Amino acid sequence: MNVRRWYIPIAVGWTVLVAVLVVVAPVPLLDRLPDPLAIHWGLSGRPDGASPYWLNALVMVLLWLVIAGLPLYRLIRGDALRRRHDRRWMCAVLAGGGVFVLALQTMTILANLDRTDWRDAAPVGPGTLLAVFGVSALAGAIGWALARPGPDEEPPASGRRPPRPLRTLRSGERAVWVSSATAGWAVTAGSGLLLLAVLLGVLPPLETEHRIVLAVSTGVSAVAALALSGVRVQVNARGLAVAFGPLRWPVRRIPLDRIDRAFVDRRWPADVGGWGYRVRPGSSTVMIRGGECLVVRYGSGRELAISVDDAERGAALLNSLVAERDNDRS
CATH class of the missing domain: 2.30.29.30 (Pleckstrin-homology domain (PH domain)/Phosphotyrosine-binding domain (PTB))
Structure with missing residues (x-):
């Protein structure tokens, strides 16, 4: 059974579907949303940051592309398809990450729905956040389970082996x-995080301290990913x-x-x-x-x-x- 035939189309289709839903699904509700809309809630559960809809949608899509970049790259390249363990992890990240982004967007839209001002958005408490993480974890578990079909495809000559000997170097001869x-996925993830850090650094709707913290933490992650790329x-x-x-x-x-x-x-x-x-x-x-x-x-x-x-x-x-x-x- 050639699992590559259906793992890759499903992974690519899911990636595109999530990105489209994040941007397009809320469009019919735009006339019922404030402009800007609340996108961040403080520890008290009250909204404390806002952004235009299109900018929030762009950030969400970039976040999804960063999450999906590694598993999608490895599945398309084929190395994750050879081993069941790797294949299941990649599918779990795709499924859980996609549902996480969709759940975040759904939470944001519902909290702002039929509000005249973003400051009047519905509060977001620990229960809502637990629900978001819970449904994402459940989706990841389902992705892990569904990726089980197909055996490992270990190369026939795996394991340690001594290298072929080189000829003896002549006197004064030097070899280099x-x-x-x-890792293309690391370059993609690092570049995406770097772009996200730049966007976060210049977002006018966010308060200064939030913008600085998010931009710096995302920038550090980008540098780490690129350093190991x-x-x-x-x-x-x-x-x-x-x-x-x-x-x-x-x-x-x-x-x-x-x-x-x-x-x-x-x-x-x-x-x-x-x-x-x-x-x-x-x-x-x-x-x-x-x-x-x-x-x-x-x-x-x-x-x-x-x-x-x-x-x-x-x-x-x-x-x-x-x-x-x-x-x-x-």
């Missing part, structure tokens, strides 16, 4: 290996250098003297606890995308794994440099 990997790895006679993000900064350098050997392994986000920089007992992982990873074992026994393209050649060069170092010492 450079490779990279980019890609990696560039270089191997040379000095050792290993790992540069992060589109600006290739920061850079982590590992001297050749610390390296015992290198090999290739296939690892996935579910194996190491997610994406980004993951630290576990005895090992660290830079997980940009699931699949082939360059794994470096230190003399102490600890390992560093980096998901990067052409990992086998990088491991082979590292092993050749380590062998040359050991020969020079003996």
Whole structure:
């Protein structure tokens, strides 16, 4: 059974449907809504922020695109379809996130319905928020359950393997290996969050303190997502250098003297606890995308794994440099 045939059309259709409903569904009720309408409620439950309908709808659509960007990218790319666990998480995020955005928009419209001024909007208390999160969690659980059909499609040659050996370097000869990997979903999410931060920073209807807090928190999230959106790895006679993000900064350098050997392994986000920089007992992982990873074992026994393209050649060069170092010492 080829699950790709129906998972992807449903995911794309759901993403488009949610975006359309957020914008179009309230349009017949616009003559019954104040302009601007209340979009934020304080701890007391009373409205304390307002925005024109079109601006609120734009922010909601951008929020939905940020939520849906990762699972949609992974499903279309196909890597999330190969493993049931990943597939179920992606569908749960799509289902729960979509219902969450729709529930937020519904809550906002109902609170403002038939009010002449946004300050007179109905209060929003903990019960309403619990209902929004509850229905979103239920939708996520349904998405998780519905994504179960279809077996895992593990590659036939998974697991660790030693790299093919390189020829011995001649005296005075130097070799350099450079490779990279980019997570398109992280670039999309980071760019979307950055755009959202800019919009929040210039929204005139929001009070200054709310605008600053939202803009700064969203901006920090955008920087974090972009910093972990890609990696560039270089191997040379000095050792290993790992540069992060589109600006290739920061850079982590590992001297050749610390390296015992290198090999290739296939690892996935579910194996190491997610994406980004993951630290576990005895090992660290830079997980940009699931699949082939360059794994470096230190003399102490600890390992560093980096998901990067052409990992086998990088491991082979590292092993050749380590062998040359050991020969020079003996």
